Amino acid sequence: MNLSVDIAGVTLKNPVMTASGTFGSGMEYADFVDLSALGAVVTKGVADVPWPGNPTPRVAETYGGMLNAIGLQNPGIDVFLERDLPFLNQFDTKVIVNVCGHSEEEYLRVVERLADAPVDMLEINISCPNVKAGGITFGTDPVATERITREVKKRAAQPVIMKLTPNVTDITVAARAAENGGADAISLINTLTGMKIDVKTRSFVLANKTGGLSGPAIKPVAVRMVYQCAQAVQIPIIGLGGITTAEDALEFILAGATAVAVGTANFFNPRATVEIIDGIADYLQQNRIEDIRSLIGAVR
Amino acid sequence: MKKIETAKVISQEEISSGIFSLWLENETVAGSAAAGQFVNLYCNNAGRLLPRPISLCEIDREKGRIRLVYRVQGKGTEEFSALKAGDTVKVLGPNGNGFPLDEAAGKLLYLVSGGIGIPPMLQTAKDAASAGTVSVMGYRNADIFLANDFAAHAKCVISTDDGSFGIQGNAAYALAQTAETMMPEIIFACGPKVLLAAVKKYAQENGIPCYLSMEERMACGVGACLACVCESAEVDGHTHVKNKRVCKEGPVFEAGEIVL
Numbered sequence: 001m002n003l004s005v006d007i008a009g010v011t012l013k014n015p016v017m018t019a020s021g022t023f024g025s026g027m028e029y030a031d032f033v034d035l036s037a038l039g040a041v042v043t044k045g046v047a048d049v050p051w052p053g054n055p056t057p058r059v060a061e062t063y064g065g066m067l068n069a070i071g072l073q074n075p076g077i078d079v080f081l082e083r084d085l086p087f088l089n090q091f092d093t094k095v096i097v098n099v100c101g102h103s104e105e106e107y108l109r110v111v112e113r114l115a116d117a118p119v120d121m122l123e124i125n126i127s128c129p130n131v132k133a134g135g136i137t138f139g140t141d142p143v144a145t146e147r148i149t150r151e152v153k154k155r156a157a158q159p160v161i162m163k164l165t166p167n168v169t170d171i172t173v174a175a176r177a178a179e180n181g182g183a184d185a186i187s188l189i190n191t192l193t194g195m196k197i198d199v200k201t202r203s204f205v206l207a208n209k210t211g212g213l214s215g216p217a218i219k220p221v222a223v224r225m226v227y228q229c230a231q232a233v234q235i236p237i238i239g240l241g242g243i244t245t246a247e248d249a250l251e252f253i254l255a256g257a258t259a260v261a262v263g264t265a266n267f268f269n270p271r272a273t274v275e276i277i278d279g280i281a282d283y284l285q286q287n288r289i290e291d292i293r294s295l296i297g298a299v300r
Numbered sequence: 301m302k303k304i305e306t307a308k309v310i311s312q313e314e315i316s317s318g319i320f321s322l323w324l325e326n327e328t329v330a331g332s333a334a335a336g337q338f339v340n341l342y343c344n345n346a347g348r349l350l351p352r353p354i355s356l357c358e359i360d361r362e363k364g365r366i367r368l369v370y371r372v373q374g375k376g377t378e379e380f381s382a383l384k385a386g387d388t389v390k391v392l393g394p395n396g397n398g399f400p401l402d403e404a405a406g407k408l409l410y411l412v413s414g415g416i417g418i419p420p421m422l423q424t425a426k427d428a429a430s431a432g433t434v435s436v437m438g439y440r441n442a443d444i445f446l447a448n449d450f451a452a453h454a455k456c457v458i459s460t461d462d463g464s465f466g467i468q469g470n471a472a473y474a475l476a477q478t479a480e481t482m483m484p485e486i487i488f489a490c491g492p493k494v495l496l497a498a499v500k501k502y503a504q505e506n507g508i509p510c511y512l513s514m515e516e517r518m519a520c521g522v523g524a525c526l527a528c529v530c531e532s533a534e535v536d537g538h539t540h541v542k543n544k545r546v547c548k549e550g551p552v553f554e555a556g557e558i559v560l
């Protein structure tokens with residue numbers, strides 16, 4: 001039975017990775033899961049300098065989901081290279097570094113610093129709804145998406161995944177723009193912009209007023225978008241959005257995802273990733289399927 | 301490897317209007333728990349994803365039990381309030397750092413707490429090897445809870461916002477009143493931000509070491525998501541910006557570390 005998948009020449013031992021921002025740099029969850037069991041660890045967004053993030057409250061629960069407006073707090077590329085990357089490199093898993101910036105220059109500085117670092121892939125976050133400049137502004141304009149993809153590709157030493165936002169009318173436009181810019185893969189979806197109001201205090205629950213919706217509540221939207229993009233582009237797709245169980249992960253794979261990422265589920269089940277890997281293996285066995293790759297995009 | 305544990309409900313009772321006392325049994329959690337730490341409780345209703353952080357009120361290490369005292373605030377705590385002996389609940393912990401009991405050894409320790417900040421002070425009072433402990437507890441009104449449990453471990457001072465019992469005013473005011481005749485050598489505090497800010501100010505003005513237990517909205521509860529940060533005076537060693545994770549570096553901080 002084969003569980004491994006390939007993305008842009010990088011072989012993942014299984015198709016399950018962590019979703020950026022929900023797993024830190026793996027350190028905290030290493031107490032709960034053997035990181036070597038994972039297909040890949042995707043890090044929290046890394047910028048060229050430390051980012052302080054947004055004021056609190058930064059999170060709010062919603063039915064079957066949650067809103068977050070962390071604001072991409074991160075310790076910056078220097079600390080990442082000195083502390084977090086050596087930690088991750090101890091494990092037998094692929095390392096995908098999620099990159100964020102306010103401007104093209106900031107993204108490119110991080111990409112250049114990573115060029116000779118032991119990193120397997122880059123994921124470029126052009127879809128964060130929680131920062132004022134940068135982030136999502138690159139993801140909602142197809143011209144900007146194609147341009148930044150091309151600039152990143154010129155400098156990147158590793159394969160490049162462009163992370164897309166669902167906060168657009170037609171996500172396949174963004175997917176094609178990334179493909180045209182030379183992206184090696186795309187990942188989707190980032191969070192859906194949402195809001196929660198406290199009727200007792202008659203105020204916003206989040207200090208940022210709006211936040212990104214994630215968790216089981218967004219899964220059907222994400223599956224639909226992965227399916228649409230799979231019909232629109234040739235490059236591999238990493239599917240995410242509300243994945244909690246092996247069944248959820250298989251839905252994304254059948255819709256056309258080569259790999260999947262688990263985010264919010266880590267918060268209520270720190271062992272979600274490894275349980276999903278085991279569940280996928282059981283599914284293959286029970287259904288006498290030899291190779292996970294035969295399921296990718298099998299539902300048309 | 302760490303995991304979410306299943307704890308057995310030993311008993312639950314409503315000790316005051318809307319305030320519940322819950323005894324849970326799980327040896328892994330109780331075995332390594334310290335005063336001032338908290339646990340994450342998970343809801344059964346799958347629509348409520350995030351863990352609810354609740355402080356340890358008492359730890360019975362021999363029997364492998366913990367006591368949680370909480371106020372019904374919203375849907376999650378309402379769900380917990382229906383738990384009965386024999387039920388089970390998912391729990392992760394102990395989390396966070398707890399109060400620095402060794403700092404209080406041999407000193408006159410003041411525990412200053414208000415409202416639902418009172419529960420974690422009970423185990424702290426039990427474990428402190430201080431030269432004397434004073435527990436200053438602030439309530440809204442005469443509907444007081446837990447105060448009797450403290451009697452064997454601390455000298456109790458009670459205040460109420462409406463003056464219907466004890467000193468009128470909040471626990472910071474009661475602290476200042478009591479300290480006039482018995483100066484604290486170290487202060488631990490837990491409760492609403494206004495209380496913490498007042499206690500911090502008092503401690504600074506009087507040159508008394510002070511530790512505060514902070515509260516913030518959480519998502520992961522284990523240090524990974526950066527939801528729960530509070531502003532710090534200096535750049536933090538982990539985050540490399542001026543904030544600290546309440547769930548990991550906290551919930552207890554030296555008062556000077558935190559901007560209130």
Ligand SMILES: Cc1cc2nc3c(=O)[nH]c(=O)nc-3n(C[C@H](O)[C@H](O)[C@H](O)COP(=O)(O)OP(=O)(O)OC[C@H]3O[C@@H](n4cnc5c(N)ncnc54)[C@H](O)[C@@H]3O)c2cc1C
Binds near residue numbers: 060061356374515
């Ligand atoms: C370290 C720590 C220790 C705590 N210890 C206690 C305790 O011993 N006793 C007690 O009664 N309460 C305690 N609290 C507060 C308690 O966590 C909240 O009252 C509880 O989470 C409310 O959940 P709910 O579903 O009833 O409310 P809802 O308002 O329906 O909750 C919605 C979401 O907001 C979060 N939330 C709401 N209020 C708070 C709050 N004040 N702090 C953090 N998250 C909140 C919930 O966890 C949930 O994710 C503590 C909080 C922290 C951070």
Ligand SMILES: Cc1cc2nc3c(=O)[nH]c(=O)nc-3n(C[C@H](O)[C@H](O)[C@H](O)COP(=O)(O)O)c2cc1C
Binds near residue numbers: 240241263
């Ligand atoms: C607390 C939190 C922080 C996040 N931080 C990032 C980030 O730094 N970079 C990024 O590309 N996506 C970030 N995301 C988005 C997730 O990676 C993911 O796309 C989204 O949450 C949907 O997946 P899920 O429903 O499984 O969580 C974050 C999500 C959450 C909940």
Ligand code: FES
Binds near residue numbers: 522523525545547
């Ligand atoms: S709640 Fe996630 S870091 Fe504290």
